[in-house]
Amino acid sequence: MSIVKGIALITGSAQGIGRGIALRLARDGFDIALNDVPSKRDQLRVVADDIEKIGRRTHLVPGDVAIEQEVKGMVQSTAQGLGGLDVMVANAGVCILSNLLSADLDDWERVMAVNARGTFLCYKYAAAQMITQGRGGRIIGASSVAGKFGNPLSAAYCASKFAVRGLTQTAALELGRYKITVNSYAPGVIETPLSTGLLVDKFSNMDKEMFEWTLAHVGRRPIKHDGQPEDIASIVSYLASKEAHFITGQCINVDGGIIMS
Template sequence: MSIATGIALITGSAQGIGRSIALRLARDGFDIALNDVSSKREQLRAVADEVDKIGRRTLLVPADVSVEQDVKGMVQDVSKQLGGLDVMVANAGIGRLKSLITTELEDWDRTMAVNARGPFLCYKYAAQQMIKQGRGGRIIGASSVLGRSAVPICAPYAASKFALRGLTQSAALELGKYKITVNAYAPGLIKTPMTEALEVDIAEADMEMFNVAISRLSTRAIEAESQPEEIASIVSYLASKEAHFITGKTMRKFQDF
């Protein structure tokens, strides 16, 4: 096994974009801490097996990113068992397709808890650990094209992703003096288990508004279906030493306008 590039923690890494990020960072030489909710422990173990085959150390840290003590304990466990924390990828997220007037308060609160409070807690406790280590670090969050330009029938999701961009910019300004960069990535439509699960919502959606949303999301310069690995390549660069001068940015998927 080669010398590790560092230690990376990826939330929501049991599937989809998170899984692809974990595997890409493992290939880049990072030891990998894998997080998701406890109900996805078996999926996490499967990803850990893939990382093991690449030749990197792994650690499973199931936790709910919306719960402060879970996130605090997760960062402590990673730092103690793997020897620190160099890259935090706050990737975990949820989404629904529902009109504003039919969205329940519970839907709003849960979306904001996972997609906005979760990254805040991940940024906070990762920053504390990185400052204590004194060797800088990389904090990276999951925004969305809907965090730059919203569409109908996804108000809570869009609001949470706009919030992530503001969090990222503010944190970048605070943490730069510690040599910690803070950036985000903003995927367009990516084929993942989460997007496939939206089929139930689509069946119940206002089709006029749904078609408006899809038309706005489908404008692209390159006609090809986006894959999670493409987002992983962006994260790979942001996590690298070469990206030490990039901070406070939200990297939008290049082919979407």
């Protein structure tokens, strides 16, 4: 087993981007705490088995990131089970598509609870643990290209991802004195069960005109193929590294060139 670089907690890590991040950080030398909703415990166990084959320790912390006591508990359990917390990746998220005029308030509340409140709670309790430890840390959140420009049929999702950007900047300002950097990543179209089901199976059947507008917008990107979870994992790997100590408050696009700045 190689030298341990630290301990990382990744939310929403049973599949897709979260799973990719967990595996990449394990290969980088981190011990990994895995979180997702309790109904995905079996999937988390499969990811844990894959990580343990790499030679890293794992710790399962199932829970709902929208519930404060569960987030507080998963951070405490990680610190007790693995010996601390050096990297928090607030990756968990949901997306419910709907037309603005027919949007259901319960759907709005659920998306904001997971994506915005959940990220806030992860940042808060991870920061508290890192400050107590006194060795700095890395906090990384999931925004989106939908957090940089509006998309049709996704008002709640866009609002929640814009919120992650503002939260990340504020946290970076407040936590820099503790040698904690705070950044976020903004994926474009990434091939995951979530994105494939939403874009193809639902969006295309809800509003053909808006679906075609979105395809045309995405189609203008210079890199035509869709991304993979490993593409997001690579930027998280860098942001979690010692080399990224001078980067904070940023929201980094990983989108094939949909947005250029």
